Amino acid sequence: MGTLRGISKIKPIGHTFTLAMLHKFPKFMKTTCLSLSFLMVVVSACVASATIVQDLIPLAKNAPTRSIYLVNQGWHAGIIVKRADIPDGVWLEHKDLPDSEYLEVGWGDRDYYQDPGPHFGITLKAALWPTESVLHIATFNGSVTGYFVNREIIKIELSEPGFEKLCRYFSESYAKDDAGQAIPLRPGLYGKSRFYLSRETYHVFKTCNVWTARGLRAAGLPIASTWTIQVDSLMSEARALGTLVQSEPVIP
Numbered sequence: 001m002g003t004l005r006g007i008s009k010i011k012p013i014g015h016t017f018t019l020a021m022l023h024k025f026p027k028f029m030k031t032t033c034l035s036l037s038f039l040m041v042v043v044s045a046c047v048a049s050a051t052i053v054q055d056l057i058p059l060a061k062n063a064p065t066r067s068i069y070l071v072n073q074g075w076h077a078g079i080i081v082k083r084a085d086i087p088d089g090v091w092l093e094h095k096d097l098p099d100s101e102y103l104e105v106g107w108g109d110r111d112y113y114q115d116p117g118p119h120f121g122i123t124l125k126a127a128l129w130p131t132e133s134v135l136h137i138a139t140f141n142g143s144v145t146g147y148f149v150n151r152e153i154i155k156i157e158l159s160e161p162g163f164e165k166l167c168r169y170f171s172e173s174y175a176k177d178d179a180g181q182a183i184p185l186r187p188g189l190y191g192k193s194r195f196y197l198s199r200e201t202y203h204v205f206k207t208c209n210v211w212t213a214r215g216l217r218a219a220g221l222p223i224a225s226t227w228t229i230q231v232d233s234l235m236s237e238a239r240a241l242g243t244l245v246q247s248e249p250v251i252p
Contacts, residue, residue: 052120076212081163092166093174103137104137140192183196
């Protein structure tokens, strides 16, 4: 892998965040997810007939659109939106990190996500038990491909109503204090970023990639979130819905 221009020198609290760390733990998480796939299939088959599918929001011919990007981060995918596209009065929490052109949104287990080098216990807990979760909001300027170097990136067009629903999906995930404000936790993993407490629960049937897929589906994309427990499955579905703007380099 090459160097991520935006994150290669960032030092979160108590850790030095490097690409070596980023790629150290995904292998176990992917193995764990694979071992649970059969259980996922069985449960999904049992509930499929009772699932109410949300109405999708098709793109009307010649209707205005909003572009988003899906970036493959190795064990999860982040959703990137342009700040200027966010409708007034929607997702007000994004203003907590001002003065940037783009925002990248991720979600996951509270302990696992905030620790760049999680030990076996944290990894196992995140994979097997319902846990608290966090949002990770990262901001940056310049081109998406210039910031996330050597990452697979897919550009997807959403309808304006679909984009607004995606922004509301982000906003509704924040936990709030007694004053109705988002609850910041600690600096994020790279660049100008921050973790926020989420009101949602992380578990094996609602992984970071399932959460992302549900957001895309809320925006009107025909993604089957049940089958996106792993990032490879999510990116595979996204490729059919958008345009590949950058490929992850092949490691010999």
